[in-house]
Structure formats: structure tokens, C-alpha cells
Amino acid sequence: MTPLLEASRVSVHFPVGGxxxxxxxxxxxxxxxxxxSVARGETLALVGESGCGKSTLGRALLRLVxxxxxxxxxxxxxxxxxxxxxxxxxxxxxxxxxxxxxxSLDPRMTVxxxxxxxxxxxGLARGAALDAQVAPLLERVGLPRDAMGRRPHAFxxxxxxxxxxxxxxxxSPELIVCxxxxxxxxxxxQAQVLNLLVELQRELGLAYLFISHDLKVVEHxxxxxxxxxxxxxxxxxxxxxxxxxxxxxxxxxLLSAVPVPDPRAKRRRLTVAGEPPSPLSxxxxxxxxxxxxxxxxxxxxxxxxxxxxxEHAVACFFPA
Amino acid sequence: xxxxxxxxxxxxxxxxxxxxxxxxxxxxxxDLVRGETLGLVGESGCGKSVTSLSLLRLLxxxxxxxxxxxxxxxxxxxxxxxxxxxxxxRGARVAMxxxxxxxxxxxxxxxGAQIDxxxxxxxxxxxxxxxxxxxxxxxxxxxPAPEARADxxxxxxxxxxxxxxxxxxxxxxxxxxxxADEPTTALxxxxxxxxxxxxxxxxxxxxxxxxxVTHDLGVVAEVASRVVVMYxxxxxxxxxxxxxxxxxxxxxxxxxxxxxxxxxxxxDGGARRKLPTIEGVVPSLRELPRGCRFEPRCxxxxxxxxxxEPSLEARGDRDVRCHFPLA
Numbered sequence: 001m002t003p004l005l006e007a008s009r010v011s012v013h014f015p016v017g018g019x020x021x022x023x024x025x026x027x028x029x030x031x032x033x034x035x036x037s038v039a040r041g042e043t044l045a046l047v048g049e050s051g052c053g054k055s056t057l058g059r060a061l062l063r064l065v066x067x068x069x070x071x072x073x074x075x076x077x078x079x080x081x082x083x084x085x086x087x088x089x090x091x092x093x094x095x096x097x098x099x100x101x102x103x104s105l106d107p108r109m110t111v112x113x114x115x116x117x118x119x120x121x122x123g124l125a126r127g128a129a130l131d132a133q134v135a136p137l138l139e140r141v142g143l144p145r146d147a148m149g150r151r152p153h154a155f156x157x158x159x160x161x162x163x164x165x166x167x168x169x170x171x172s173p174e175l176i177v178c179x180x181x182x183x184x185x186x187x188x189x190q191a192q193v194l195n196l197l198v199e200l201q202r203e204l205g206l207a208y209l210f211i212s213h214d215l216k217v218v219e220h221x222x223x224x225x226x227x228x229x230x231x232x233x234x235x236x237x238x239x240x241x242x243x244x245x246x247x248x249x250x251x252x253x254l255l256s257a258v259p260v261p262d263p264r265a266k267r268r269r270l271t272v273a274g275e276p277p278s279p280l281s282x283x284x285x286x287x288x289x290x291x292x293x294x295x296x297x298x299x300x301x302x303x304x305x306x307x308x309x310x311e312h313a314v315a316c317f318f319p320a
Numbered sequence: 321x322x323x324x325x326x327x328x329x330x331x332x333x334x335x336x337x338x339x340x341x342x343x344x345x346x347x348x349x350x351d352l353v354r355g356e357t358l359g360l361v362g363e364s365g366c367g368k369s370v371t372s373l374s375l376l377r378l379l380x381x382x383x384x385x386x387x388x389x390x391x392x393x394x395x396x397x398x399x400x401x402x403x404x405x406x407x408x409x410r411g412a413r414v415a416m417x418x419x420x421x422x423x424x425x426x427x428x429x430x431x432g433a434q435i436d437x438x439x440x441x442x443x444x445x446x447x448x449x450x451x452x453x454x455x456x457x458x459x460x461x462x463x464p465a466p467e468a469r470a471d472x473x474x475x476x477x478x479x480x481x482x483x484x485x486x487x488x489x490x491x492x493x494x495x496x497x498x499x500a501d502e503p504t505t506a507l508x509x510x511x512x513x514x515x516x517x518x519x520x521x522x523x524x525x526x527x528x529x530x531x532x533v534t535h536d537l538g539v540v541a542e543v544a545s546r547v548v549v550m551y552x553x554x555x556x557x558x559x560x561x562x563x564x565x566x567x568x569x570x571x572x573x574x575x576x577x578x579x580x581x582x583x584x585x586x587x588d589g590g591a592r593r594k595l596p597t598i599e600g601v602v603p604s605l606r607e608l609p610r611g612c613r614f615e616p617r618c619x620x621x622x623x624x625x626x627x628x629e630p631s632l633e634a635r636g637d638r639d640v641r642c643h644f645p646l647a
């Protein structure tokens with residue numbers, strides 16, 4: 001079966017403007033040669049720390065930013081060259097929920113207009129018919145009936161995120177990119193929103209590309225996980241396999257750094273030395289080698305390891 | 321006998337709102353012991369940050385008013401003392417670090433100049449002596465090449481490095497108490513781990529007490545020895561971390577723990593289990609329940625809970641505000 005979404009060798013490079021003399025000379029490789037796929041009804045989590053390129057990749061797959069190279073296929077069709085009406089049609093099938101439920105909702109619009117905007121743009125409903133479509137969406141995401149005529153400021157963070165989810169659902173998409181949808185929320189509210197996402201997936205057969213830095217959330221939600229570091233996928237596996245055993249030293253460090261809410265837990269903390277390098281001047285060879293406890297000089301600082309062609313894939317010369 | 325560095329009792333803070341004053345913090349108290357880390361936890365709006373800001377009277381006096389309370393730091397009381405006296409304590413005996421180091425640092429001065437200033441504000445030392453101390457502090461918080469980094473501007477440093485600079489500045493005058501308000505919330509987990517480790521090392525070396533204000537129960541479990549849980553302006557539970565995490569006594573605390581996605585235990589044959597949640601939402605401070613503030617959301621509520629607010633009662637070495645504690 002063809003995957004719903006398939007990206008092969010996608011890169012997103014941003015030119016960095018210094019002065020006019022240096023224009024176009026330097027690029028940030030925000031996403032570098034990334035391949036992945038998402039099946040129908042599946043959740044693929046993209047995990048990594050700030051600046052690893054996970055959000056840029058998510059946006060590139062929706063063509064909210066243009067990939068510099070590579071191919072993205074949705075339901076078998078190459079979407080890299082679509083434009084105009086064809087791209088708009090495609091956008092009905094893939095939606096996004098953003099991290100910040102405050103800045104991602106227009107404060108001047110009512111909830112009806114926010115949730116119904118897509119339906120109006122696509123000419124699917126207006127007037128009373130629009131209300132008839134928006135009302136069940138609000139109910140489905142657990143918002144009160146009277147939410148329709150109110151504006152975002154009247155709602156808490158968790159409720160706003162439900163509005164964002166209702167907006168994403170309005171056009172009956174097959175894929176939703178969730179970009180850190182719960183990281184601005186308190187844990188008790190986060191749990192409510194995560195449960196909602198799981199229920200919706202089960203009922204509607206949605207696929208999620210779930211972008212997150214929170215490994216506890218990812219473990220709970222994801223079927224498969226891809227770990228990113230400085231623009232590349234360094235490890236990719238089923239959630240079961242990855243949480244049972246990390247093959248890449250960075251994944252291992254990342255997981256061991258997560259504070260566990262159990263004071264009796266014996267820590268096996270692998271602090272990695274230093275900080276992530278700047279994507280402006282990435283290290284030679286494997287981007288993780290300056291911080292890696294397993295790095296071997298002459299190899300890791302020279303060659304870039306490719307992501308292996310295995311079920312539990314890893315981009316490392318000396319994987320566990 | 322452990323020595324109390326800071327003792328807070330009865331803190332009550334009200335805010336002006338369109339419809340009269342509301343109490344954001346109501347009768348909050350705890351003892352902060354020398355050399356220990358006390359976690360002050362709760363979700364947005366519970367009053368934890370208001371509590372920590374009140375200790376140094378950093379709230380905007382136009383809207384916030386400390387109605388009652390005492391904060392004893394050794395021989396002095398912080399909440400009633402004059403502004404001039406307090407300015408000699410702020411940053412010297414009690415220092416504070418915040419969530420976002422970029423907004424706490426002045427972008428137009430080098431980080432070295434800002435630490436120099438913090439030192440010279442409280443100590444009579446020459447510029448040269450201050451700079452020597454600044455370099456020492458920067459190396460103490462493990463900033464590589466401290467002499468060079470002292471001349472860097474805040475924007476030239478990463479988030480983790482900026483938080484180290486803030487810590488260096490906070491430690492400039494060997495404070496007895498360090499208030500850390502969500503100090504690692506804006507940082508990535510690997511950087512957070514380093515900063516928490518650093519704070520622990522500095523605490524062991526300098527013996528200061530740390531009040532760690534956080535929403536992250538994982539962070540509390542790792543670094544705090546005692547914890548205070550707040551809900552809707554009230555302390556609902558208080559006690560040693562080990563006991564409190566092993567068996568929360570308050571239904572709110574228990575609900576909070578359960579809503580964290582568990583590590584390594586959340587799937588049954590691939591199906592995602594539903595996370596237990598706390599039903600409903602936090603009450604508005606304007607319309608607090610008459611009885612227990614958690615009653616409308618409590619899975620174990622009984623008739624008495626709606627009628628009468630429980631007081632904070634001792635149970636062994638712990639305190640809980642509940643008519644029907646869980647154990």
C-alpha cells in the first residue's frame with residue numbers, strides 16, 4: 001500500500017543575508033536530505049531540540065515553506081510542483097495545528113469564522129449551512145455550544161487548542177501536522193488534548209505528523225518516531241523499539257535527560273558535553289561528533305553517516 | 321537541627337480587577353531550609369509565581385497588594401521593611417533567576433558589565449576587583465573561556481549560556497536564598513539537565529537554599545527534597561518529595577501525577593491508552609467555590625467538601641488541605 005505521505009531526500013536551505021557582499025554565499029541547512037513516510041491512520045513523531053529542523057520539515061511537507069530539493073508525495077501524487085487550484089485542493093487533505101494557541105487564532109474573529117474559514121474559502125458552506133457544519137465540530141472537540149459566537153480571548157489555552165483542532169478538522173483532512181500542540185499547556189490540560197487527538201485518530205482514521213520535543217508525550221502517542229539532530233534524521237524506528245533501545249548516542253542522551261517524576265528513579269544520566277552546534281557552521285562529518293561519547297577521530301569527524309536501511313534505522317558509524 | 325533560611329507564613333496577595341479585588345494567593349506559607357531545594361509546584365494561575373515575586377516585593381504595586389503575611393530571613397522581615405532596606409537584601413541575601421534570561425539581561429551591555437554592576441551595587445570594590453570576581457563567577461558556572469565571554473553581549477550567547485550568566489549574576493554576593501522561577505522551562509532537555517546539575521553543585525558548594533518554582537513535576541522529583549503544591553491560590557499539600565510522590569494525599573496532587581504520560585507503560589498491544597485527566601477547569605479567582613476550591617473537579621468529593629473549606633492539617637511530616645485525604 002502506498003503511504004499517505006512520502007518524502008524523499010527533502011532539503012530546506014535558507015540563504016543567510018550578511019551584507020550585500022556575502023549575499024547568497026552562506027546557507028543554513030535547516031533540513032538536510034530527509035526521507036520519511038506516514039501511513040494512513042498512523043502517528044509519526046518528529047522529535048528533537050530547538051533548531052533541529054523539525055518544524056521546518058513539517059512545514060515543508062505541507063509546502064508552507066518550499067523545499068530546496070527532494071520530492072514529497074501525498075497519496076501517490078508528487079505535490080512539489082502543484083500550484084493554484086491543485087495545491088488548494090491538496091490543502092483540504094492536509095492540515096496543521098500550531099503550538100501557540102494564542103498567536104495562531106485571530107483575536108478579531110469569532111470561533112465560527114475561525115473554524116469555518118476553510119469551508120468558506122473552499123466554497124463548501126456559508127450562512128446557516130456553515131453553522132450547521134461548525135456546531136458538530138465544536139461539540140466533537142469538547143467546546144460548549146455557545147462558543148460559536150465568542151472570540152478566542154474568552155477561552156483558556158486548552159480550549160483555544162481545541163478551537164485550533166476543530167479548524168484543522170473542518171475540511172475532513174487525512175493528515176494533520178501537529179506542531180508541538182500541547183507544549184504550551186499545563187499537564188492536566190495536556191492530557192485532555194492528547195486524549196482528544198487519540199480519539200479523533202481512532203474515529204476518523206487520521207494520520208498525524210506529530211512534532212514534539214517532549215519524549216513522554218511522544219511515547220504515549222506515536223506509532224513510529226524519527227529523531228532529528230541539526231537538520232537530519234539520526235534514528236527512526238517504531239516507538240516500541242526506540243523506547244526499548246536507542247541505537248544513536250544522541251537519542252540516548254535526549255531520553256536520559258528527561259526528568260522523571262519519580263524521586264526513587266535511579267538516574268542514568270548521560271549528559272552530553274556542550275551545546276548543539278549552530279546550523280550556520282555545522283561540524284564536519286557527523287554533526288553530533290563534537291558532543292558524542294562514542295566518536296572516533298578520523299571517521300566521525302570526516303564522513304557523514306547515512307541513515308541505515310533497517311527497520312530500526314540509525315545514522316551512526318558506531319550504533320548500539 | 322536544620323536551619324531555616326527563610327520562613328514564609330500567611331502570605332495573602334490580592335490583585336485589582338475590573339470587578340473588585342481578587343485573591344491570587346491566600347494564606348500561603350513554608351519554611352525554606354539552608355542547603356535544601358524546596359519545589360513550589362502547580363499549574364498556570366495557581367499563584368506560585370506571585371508567591372515567589374512577593375518574597376522580594378517585585379509585583380507591580382499599582383495592581384498587586386500584599387494583604388498579609390510574614391517572610392522572615394534570619395533577623396529581618398521582608399514584607400514590611402522599607403524599600404531602601406529591602407534593596408540592600410534583594411540581589412545580595414536573596415537573589416532570583418527567571419525563566420527567560422534574554423528578557424532579564426540588558427541587551428546593550430556586555431554580560432560582564434552587568435555582573436560587575438551587580439557586584440558593585442552591594443560591595444565596595446574597585447572595578448578591577450569586580451571584574452576579577454565576575455570572571456571567577458563565570459568560570460564557576462562553567463562558561464568556557466570566561467575572560468572572553470565577559471565581553472559578549474547577551475544575544476551572542478545561547479539560551480543555556482545566558483541562563484548560566486543569570487546564575488552567575490545571582491550568585492555574585494553569595495546569597496542565602498536563591499529563588500529560581502521556572503529556570504529551565506525555556507531550555508531544551510539536554511541543556512536543562514546541565515543547568516539543574518549546575519544548580520545542585522553550586523548549592524552543595526555554597527550551602528544556599530533554593531526555592532524552585534516550576535510546573536514540571538519531573539524537575540521537582542529530581543532536584544527538590546521537599547515540595548509545596550498549590551491550587552487556586554492555596555497550598556493544598558506540602559511534604560518531603562519521596563513520600564509525596566509515592567503517595568499523594570490530596571486528590572488534586574494525585575490527579576496531576578496521573579495526567580503525566582507515564583514512561584514505558586502507556587500502550588497495551590499498540591493501542592494508546594486514555595490518559596486519566598482532571599475533569600473541568602481551574603475555577604476563576606472571582607468565583608471561587610465556597611468550600612474546598614478543588615471540590616467541583618474532585619473525583620472523591622462529598623457533601624461536606626462543598627460546604628466547608630478544609631484547613632491545612634498536619635499528617636506526620638506532611639500537611640494536606642482535604643477533608644478526606646487519600647491515605
